[in-house]
Amino acid sequence: MMLPLSAPFAKGFRRLVGNRAILFGIIILAVVVLTSLLAPLITPYSPAKLSIANRPKPPSGAHLFGTDEFGRDIFTRAVFAGLVSLLVGLASSASRRCWASSSVFLPATSAGWTRRYRGFSTR
DSSP, X not given: OOOOOOHHHHHHHHHHHHOHHXXXXXXXXXXXXXXXXXXXXXXXXXXXXXXXXXXXXXXXSSSTTOBOTTOOBHHHHHHHHHHHHHHHHHHHXXXXXXXXXXXXXXXXXXXXXXXXXHTXXXX
């Protein structure tokens, strides 16, 4: 049973589903986001813990991408790096929105005050 959709939303949704490149991008983004958010559950190793016994090892069942020169699991570090990248992206997007809102709101609200006290009243 399909839910009734408003006409503009339904048209946009059909266009979205019809474009394979967009769907592929959404799937890749969803995988990266889910992998990053579930990083502590997916990876059995700490991203910062050193293990001299596991110094440079090739990929194996225990270490999917191998280990680096300090014995750290590269897969774990890559997954946690994705989490950091998502957080930086969200923070920069949020700060940009705050800056854009304030750069529009403040001049718009103070325009009447500056015109009135500088003699440029429009009345």
